[in-house]
Amino acid sequence: MAKDKKEVREITDMDVDFAQWYTDVVIKADLIGYTSVKGCMAFKPAGYAIWENIQRELDKRFKETGVENVYMPIFIPESLLEKEKDHVEGFAPEVAWVTKGGLNDLQEPLCVRPTSETLFCDFYAKDIQSYRDLPRLYNQWCSVVRWEKETRPFLRSREFLWQEGHTAHATAEEARERTELMLNVYAKFAEEVLAIPVIKGQKTPKEKFAGAEATYTIESLMHDGKALQCGTSHDFGDGFARAFGVQYTDKDNKLQYVYQTSWGMTTRMIGALIMVHGDNSGLVLPPAIAPTQITIIPIAMHKGGVLEEAQKLYDRLQAAGYRVKMDDTDNKPGWKFAEAEMRGIPIRIEFGPKDIEAQQAVIARRDTKEKITVPLAQLEEKVAETMKQMQHDMLEAARKRMNEHTYVARSYEEFKDTIANKPGFVKAMWCGDQACEDKIKEETTATSRCMPFEQEHISDVCVCCGRPAKKMVYWGKAY
């Protein structure tokens, strides 16, 4: 038989095997393709279009805060990577090394950038001279490489796409403010655009970025109760500046070191979208990020006037600024419905001869699968309402789920029992000692996700060792 009949096949039930459900969605929603390059993936149009929308939205928000885009080299000479001690220790074990260029061995190996702090510092050391040059608020969109052993589409791969912002400031305070500002940009973007609720907080010293003084993070909870780090913002103080000699002349004509930050968000957010909003029919995309927001499915297409009238709806919705598609392929309507659901298109419009007669259309919401019949005269208005409601409801549904799966533990027994039996976040007090973090990770596989900015007083003592507690921490198993 010819291999030409594509079908929307069943996907694994997410409650039966979440990992397999995830893989099924990634493949059947046509987001990625596997490649012959181990650990690397091919972004197909449906997957890449989500990233393009993420880029457009984030880039706009960055630029509103004064950020400018630049582009630094893809390679880092070994000697440059080694200049900041903590940084090289953190990254050297997971980089890919170029040792040969053309037909010759290189005198010095170059790593393919795993992150570009060293390149930006090297650049800033030449670029920044006076206090008039500050702040420098640069960002780049690029791909980075980390030699991961186990990989999963979007969540962990040897190459991924991201943006990395790198700023330089005259004072420590200004750098701290920028670190917080960018974390808030990420948090607002995650909630407003991706409809993903997040916890904002600071990483423990053990979990912070290699070379940072402080790492701020937004953490979210997936459908299976596992945590996902969604974006991080690092305050470097003047550590990198001292290692790389990034100095400026201040108003009093004295040489000073700059204070730096970096912050990044990656294609793993596509994985987050899948795992926060998806269901057993496939992907569910919030209207604000969906590459296709509306699909029109004509019913009884062959009947006179149906396609023409459907085309009018298409034209109206496109004129109203929506990203709309018409599915006039020769598949059966039921198949088209299933495919639109698999691909997570927020709104499906069903439209056939009966609707033409009644001058109405049927609007189906992807998240709730609710259908409403609307008069054609009110089409744009009802679509706008439905999208706005859906964007709101998806965030609130995810927030409710996150709250319902956030537990409190006052004793270590309670902590271990919760981690073992109740997938989700566990809030518990911590003494600040890494030994407790290590013990918890070893005995439960949970890690500290963050010390939330909104602290709560759960008890006076560390959940692990019983000594006086310093911080309330979110713990959880994580991707």
Add this chain to the structure above:
Amino acid sequence: MAKDKKEVREITDMDVDFAQWYTDVVIKADLIGYTSVKGCMAFKPAGYAIWENIQRELDKRFKETGVENVYMPIFIPESLLEKEKDHVEGFAPEVAWVTKGGLNDLQEPLCVRPTSETLFCDFYAKDIQSYRDLPRLYNQWCSVVRWEKETRPFLRSREFLWQEGHTAHATAEEARERTELMLNVYAKFAEEVLAIPVIKGQKTPKEKFAGAEATYTIESLMHDGKALQCGTSHDFGDGFARAFGVQYTDKDNKLQYVYQTSWGMTTRMIGALIMVHGDNSGLVLPPAIAPTQITIIPIAMHKGGVLEEAQKLYDRLQAAGYRVKMDDTDNKPGWKFAEAEMRGIPIRIEFGPKDIEAQQAVIARRDTKEKITVPLAQLEEKVAETMKQMQHDMLEAARKRMNEHTYVARSYEEFKDTIANKPGFVKAMWCGDQACEDKIKEETTATSRCMPFEQEHISDVCVCCGRPAKKMVYWGKAY
């Protein structure tokens, strides 16, 4: 002395030393910075913003022809690169090899993509099954690496940014049409947006892309009379499909090979913008591509009302959709004029107390340096007119220059004399034999730029060997 006073210094005269003039402009217009990574450059905000505008304009034009964006891996396993014989011979000598990942040597070396035909073929072999899957019209925006020995900013570097389109079709004819279509997209973009006139034609077999059946090209002429290849579009026939087994089931249920194309345009177009339009005051950017289209320079800023009134002009022009900046730094107006010229900002508006009194502003065009005084009431209208005229005039001025530096040679003596003494294109007949191309290159350093689609009959015989001529060819020294 503090290193805080930035000045617009003199640049080398382009007629004295064009190469040094180019380097001066690249640096003093703040387009790039040198890096510690040999042969790689750092795009600074002013340089990267031009690329962002090129991307936005081209991407829109691609999508209008049905193209979708995807993203393939950065690495190519050695065995994959070797699948198409001509292709590997063309690229293997100039690729960078990753031989170590993390702490281990790789079993198979991976090259950093110099171009991605092999990756797309590998992908298509799995992705394409039926005639219903065709055509596939994919493109990606990425960076590629070629281990060049001699590098120059934008024109030739070890890493550069580009887009590469890769399409698959059911028939040879459809592939040929797509190859031509994309060449026309490039040509229109170059002329309409970059104001760079181009010659459209086909590369000789010697100069075509490694693995292509035919390579189409657009060629332009720089200010110094050297040619620059601006964009290429390749027709692969079914060569790659046969090497990689990219097959589909046709309507009669038979397996067929697909026909493919690829096409690319790169950051070297920024070099073309500099070398086609620049002058001894620096960069000159066409309004359609300039990141900043208008700079407002308030005169006698300290006088009451000047900044406030200038701000009103800024607000009006921004509301009218222009990319506008206000230079209210504490530098002198003369310095600001020179800097705006160095950076190639199309329109400068001078505005001081006398202008406020007369309710007028002075508009200066960057290309002709012409100044006109316009009533404030007509500001938007006059700015729009000026920009439109400037965009038009820049293209026509460049076309005139190209035509004036395009010569005809009927004998080999005349050919050699022209190449040696008159920088520009030389149109001359060619027998079709590579031996003549080789001889011409060896004896004059000129190469065949293209066999233009618009053929002219200059003589009956090859300019080199005197045998019957097959094609009229554009020859020239090239970047």
